[in-house]
Amino acid sequence: MTQAWTLKSRPMGTPTGDNFELVTLPLDAIGPGMVRIANRWLSVDPYMRGRMNDVKSYTPPFALGEPMQGGAVGEIIESAAEGHAIGDMVLHMAGWRDEVVIPANQAQKLPALGVPPQAFLGQMGMPGMTAYFGLLEVASAKPGDVVFVSAAAGAVGSTVVQIAKARGMTVIGSAGGEDKCAWVKSLGADAVIDYKAEGSLLKKLAAAAPNGIDVYFDNVGGEHLDAALGLANERARFAICGMIDMYNTGAPTKLRFAARIIGARIRIQGFIVSDYMARASEFYADMAGWLQSGKLTREETVHEGIGSVPDAFIGLFSGGNKGKMLVKL
Amino acid sequence: MTQAWTLKSRPMGTPTGDNFELVTLPLDAIGPGMVRIANRWLSVDPYMRGRMNDVKSYTPPFALGEPMQGGAVGEIIESAAEGHAIGDMVLHMAGWRDEVVIPANQAQKLPALGVPPQAFLGQMGMPGMTAYFGLLEVASAKPGDVVFVSAAAGAVGSTVVQIAKARGMTVIGSAGGEDKCAWVKSLGADAVIDYKAEGSLLKKLAAAAPNGIDVYFDNVGGEHLDAALGLANERARFAICGMIDMYNTGAPTKLRFAARIIGARIRIQGFIVSDYMARASEFYADMAGWLQSGKLTREETVHEGIGSVPDAFIGLFSGGNKGKMLVKL
Numbered sequence A, B: 001m002t003q004a005w006t007l008k009s010r011p012m013g014t015p016t017g018d019n020f021e022l023v024t025l026p027l028d029a030i031g032p033g034m035v036r037i038a039n040r041w042l043s044v045d046p047y048m049r050g051r052m053n054d055v056k057s058y059t060p061p062f063a064l065g066e067p068m069q070g071g072a073v074g075e076i077i078e079s080a081a082e083g084h085a086i087g088d089m090v091l092h093m094a095g096w097r098d099e100v101v102i103p104a105n106q107a108q109k110l111p112a113l114g115v116p117p118q119a120f121l122g123q124m125g126m127p128g129m130t131a132y133f134g135l136l137e138v139a140s141a142k143p144g145d146v147v148f149v150s151a152a153a154g155a156v157g158s159t160v161v162q163i164a165k166a167r168g169m170t171v172i173g174s175a176g177g178e179d180k181c182a183w184v185k186s187l188g189a190d191a192v193i194d195y196k197a198e199g200s201l202l203k204k205l206a207a208a209a210p211n212g213i214d215v216y217f218d219n220v221g222g223e224h225l226d227a228a229l230g231l232a233n234e235r236a237r238f239a240i241c242g243m244i245d246m247y248n249t250g251a252p253t254k255l256r257f258a259a260r261i262i263g264a265r266i267r268i269q270g271f272i273v274s275d276y277m278a279r280a281s282e283f284y285a286d287m288a289g290w291l292q293s294g295k296l297t298r299e300e301t302v303h304e305g306i307g308s309v310p311d312a313f314i315g316l317f318s319g320g321n322k323g324k325m326l327v328k329l
Helices: A117-121 A126-138 A155-166 A176-187 A201-210 A222-233 A273-292 A306-318 B117-121 B125-137 B155-166 B177-185 B201-208 B223-232 B273-292 B306-318
Strands: A002-007 A021-024 A032-044 A072-079 A089-092 A099-103 A146-149 A170-175 A190-196 A213-218 A232-240 A253-255 A269-271 A300-304 A325-327 B001-005 B020-025 B034-043 B072-079 B087-091 B099-103 B146-149 B170-175 B191-194 B214-216 B231-242 B251-255 B267-270 B300-304 B324-328
Touching: A002 A099, A002 A306, A021 A306, A021 B117, A032 A089, A032 A117, A072 A099, A072 A117, A089 A117, A117 A325, A117 B087, A117 B099, A126 A155, A126 A213, A126 A232, A126 A273, A146 A155, A155 A176, A155 A273, A155 B214, A170 A176, A170 A201, A201 A222, A213 A222, A213 B300, A222 A232, A222 A253, A273 B072, A300 A306, A306 A325, B001 B099, B001 B306, B020 B306, B034 B087, B034 B117, B072 B099, B087 B117, B117 B324, B125 B214, B125 B231, B125 B273, B146 B155, B155 B177, B155 B273, B170 B177, B170 B201, B177 B191, B191 B201, B201 B223, B214 B223, B223 B231, B223 B251, B300 B306, B306 B324
Parallel strands: A146 A170, A146 A213, A170 A190, A213 A232, A232 A269, A300 A325, B146 B170, B146 B214, B170 B191, B214 B231, B231 B267, B300 B324
Antiparallel strands: A002 A021, A032 A072, A032 A099, A032 A325, A072 A089, A253 B251, A269 B267, B001 B020, B034 B072, B034 B099, B034 B324, B072 B087
């Protein structure tokens, strides 16, 4: 048997606990080439909100009444697949539940990088790759650039800050509240904006970036995106990774500085990390080097127990996490 | 003496006649290397609105009380420059006036393409180059792409339509009113949307582009940009050329579909045509070929006399032109 979270109803606006239901389901029998995994860590990520709407997107919507999916790290507890032994720790996409039977080729063994297994759901996994390819490829960020990153205390944003510093850039992060801002500063950010503090975001960014910005790594959209347009230098590059500001409200993005796209020749490029999976080895190689030279710091916000998954997920939208939001089973 | 239009006051919102003043000024004496030109055709273009604001942009603001600048075609009536003869027709930037003395190296002789001289202010000039490099370079438009272009009855848009057809693309144009729409259709557009007709722009575009759009050439911003985001295919490219919708109002651009930038991996790139001046020969070569094979049609809306320049300019913002807006002296 497995305990699995299903989508009971599609959220209108910000999700609530009522949208989710924990059900007990029988597990499939193990066929040849399959493994049974006890999940140890479950990931919750902002992009999952999109899959809760019944609209066509780059990932299909979650089906009502079915277990949801998401990144998870677990331990193999039964194996009918050669090369997959009991005790192996693996990364897979059958999260939101405590146990699962899947084909072994859908379970990736964790690279030996000397980090705890849950790091592969955060900085050394999908959020870290998002930061790496978004900053270096999508935004073509180079040493000397001034980089602005929103949600800089999140799993993606905090890694953007550190990669940018490791590559010789000037970094301005935005985060909510003194505690998070202090943490982002401790990661090496040259300046940090508290978007929850009084005053306009545009003025705060102007003060933090007296010479403008060359790169914007967008995790939130809305007012942050507009301020970045207002202060973008000529030929600035924006990597659009997330727009958490509008995932729940659906409110239109209001851009006062849209026309600067023209005169400043700004490039705005959306991306999703799965397009870069074939290049994962570049990511691991660079990250391993930065780990060894002490340039990477991780932070996690951990909820405990299968019952806490919806709370962890909902907390993403109120800034409830510093670093990667995780559930430990 | 010359009659020249000066900026009397900076427009708030849509310009009015009161913002401009026609003054009579003495002409400089001709020094060595200089020419005196009698302007025959003056250009008015939407981008000039930006120069009427006192803000830093890619071109400096017009100074109050000084003659304004703009594209013009004129005839040399006095010359102290070798290689520049009386009677030569030249293109230069000292428009908004009837006569001017400038260094000959600021006056470009018209290429011999067998078109009337005023064409070099439109399809064979800056607006045409804007269409050419915006579509083919900035938006990387390829044969087979579905291209959406706003202000398709304008100087730039109507050329985008024809270049796209010449290069084997499917083209959807947007224009205001039955007459303009019929003209855009006559240029070869596969479908035309009347944005002034009843109904939502998004629904009209969805009907015209059942398979979505691959390229958007933006001359207007606002609701057109949002509809394009709503219907963009994966890896769609947007060339952002103008946002005439907000030049006067300054109202924020409201984007309901901004988050599609991420999932559809949309690339949005602003540009200004002067960045491509070094590649003008490519433009002239292709345009000459298309002219010879009958693939290019031009249209002009002509005002007469130096006194009509402000009216011609203001008319750009109410859709008063089909094709290139010009003043004939």
